[in-house]
Amino acid sequence: MALPNLSENLTETHSAEQKTPETKEVLPSLSLDETIEQIIGGFGWSQFLQALLVSVPTLIDAQQTFISIFADAHPKWHCNLNATCNPKSNICQLPKSAWSWAHSSHKTIISEWGLECASSFIIGLPASSFFLGCLIGGFTLAIFGDFWLGRKKLLYLSCLIMCLASLLTAFSVNIWMYSALRLISGFGRAPIISCSLILLTERVGKRWRGQIGSIGFFSCTVGLMSLSAIAYLNRGSSWRKLYLYTSIPSISFCIMTYFFVYESPRWLFMQGRDKEAVDVLRGIASIPVNSLDLYTSNIPLRKEISKVNNPYKVMKDLCKRGWALKRILASMALGLGIGVAFFGMLFGVGNLGFNIYLSVVFNASMLMPSNLLSLVFIERWNRRGSLFVSCIASGILSMLCVVLGRGREGIQIGLELASLFCSCFAYNVWLIYTTELFPTSVRSSATSLARQAVVLGTVFDPLLTSAGRRYEFLSFGIFGLAIFLCGFFLIFVPETKGKALCNTIDEQEQKDSIIV
Incomplete structure (x- = not known):
């Protein structure tokens, strides 16, 4: 899968270097980012296998979410x-x-704990607690991805916390213990998607960044469909088995695959761990060995580098810069609207009157073509234009689901699926877009901060879904209105399609000033 032209050009460069000494001066003039781009600019089998391993935590995330x-x-x-x-x-x-x-009284928490007449707040409390935990984890745990832990360790630590809490959830004795464990599970889950996406995109060149990021979206879809299959096979048993069947294999995966996944070379360079970064580049290089040696030998290895001891200070300094604050606020506004709509529609399928297992399968099946669309067109369409159109379309379709579909289940489920298709595409583009808006030194922190807006919107989805059983507009009407309005915040952020990733805040600022 590596780019043949790139390999041939690099081989010719190496041969020319042996014949004419003057060309030796060309390689040292390359910047660190340009050197990394040359080494991993193609896409080889090693990068593909690494991408699969890093994408599985998003599958687990979808199941637990x-x-x-x-x-x-x-x-x-x-x-x-x-x-x-x-x-x-x-x-x-x-x-x-x-x-x-109709079935065993232990089928769900509603029947086991006699919550059939409880308020919407109590019924929605466990799911809301999960996303509240995500909100807390995003502000406390996710920031370590840029500094002490790095991308890889944070990804697997988060996945392990989420799955262990899920395993303990199966032994809950009441709604309060259940909600508390869901909160802990959400706390661990907070950085998984952003961390996985960053780890995917920082280990490939800019040409493949959008496509490789889409692998994680397919993994989420597989996670949702596999959850529906497990639930269907377990439909006559207790809800506790559902937690056991999803958490135990996930814990085993985290432990076994941790030792086979590479850290982000860009992050290692930012931490002054140049030798480790070069070793990683050798492991995921998409160019021939002779060309690889030529490029890695021109990377100056540093013995020491000044490290940041206060990550919150860096984020504070970032927010003091007008361009950065504008990007953070705009991406958060977009995330809020997309989060309310996308996750709200997935949680609200039970309100449409269809078989719940089929409804989830239909929704998961609709995510697949949306992910394919993201994969095929992510590098052909502009980020801003495609994101704006998908937000507006999703909003209109969701509101029509309430107006035109009332009393007509066929029309309603059709409009809901079309709206979900658009919101899924918007969510996919938004995730990749936010990773490209910020430099490597704060990418994990900044994107995690933006994702907290998604989580904040999702906190209210279980409550809106519960209330929507009586008043339809409080679910799909609000979902559509939220994503429709958020699309207009795109006027505050720049286009990033085809642009190289910057490593530091100053480099990003200098690059933006040159473009202006």
Whole structure:
């Protein structure tokens, strides 16, 4: 999969160097970023295998994020014989002897803990607690990806925390313990998607950055579909088994694959760990060995580098710069609207009257063509234009889902799927776009901060979904309005398609001033 022309050019350069000494002066003039681009600018099998390993945590993330769709669902019930009730009755107004659950009383937390008549706040509390934990983790845990832990260690530490908390969730005794463990799981989950995406994009050249980032989106889709399959096979059993069947394999994966994944060479260079960075470049290079030696020998290895001891100070300094603050606020506004719509529609499938297993499969199936669209056109279309169109379209379709689909389930599910398709595409582009807006030295912190806006919007989705069972506009109407309005914040951020990634804040600022 490596680019043949690049390899041939580099081989010719190496041969020319042996014949004419004057060409030796060309390579030392390359900057560090240009040298890295030459080494990993193509796309080889080593990079592909590394991408697959780094994408699996996003699969696990999808399972743990949406597991509440099944574990916290309202199960079906039926009237008992000789009882004065009908299927349209409000079970909260019926005596307990008049009705029974259609399946085991341990099927979901609603039936096991008798929450069928609880308020929307109590029913939505576990899922909201999960995203509240994501919000806390984003401000406390995610920032270590730029400094002490790095991309790789943070990714696997976060995944391990999330899965261990999920394993313990299976042994919850009440709604409060359940919600607390979901909060801890969300705390660990906070940096996974952004960290995985950064680790993917920092180990390939700018030509393949968009396509390789899309692998993580496919992994999320597979995670959601596999969750639906596990839930369907477990449909007659307790919700506790669902947590066990998803967490135990995930913990095993984290432990086994940690030792086979490379750290980001760009981050290693920023930390002054040049020798380790060169070793990583050798492991993921997409050029021939003779050309690789030629380029790596021209990287000056430093013995010491001044390290940042206060990451929050760096972020504070970043926010003091007008261009950076504008990018952070605009990307957060975009993330807020996209998060409310995309995750809200996934959580709200139970409100459409369809079979919940089929609804989730339909939604997951719709994510696949959206991901394919992202993969094919991410490097052909501008980031801003494609993001704006998808946000506006998703918003209009979601609001039409309420207006035109009321009482007509076929039309409603069709509009919902079309809106989800657009919001998924917007989410994919937004994730890649935000990683390109900020330099390497603060990329993990800045993108994690932007993702907190997504999480903030998602915190309210379970509550809106619960309230939407009575008032439809409070779910899909709000989802559509949020993503529609957020699209207009794109006027405050620049286009990044085809641009090289900068390493430091000053380098980014200097580059932007030259462009202006």
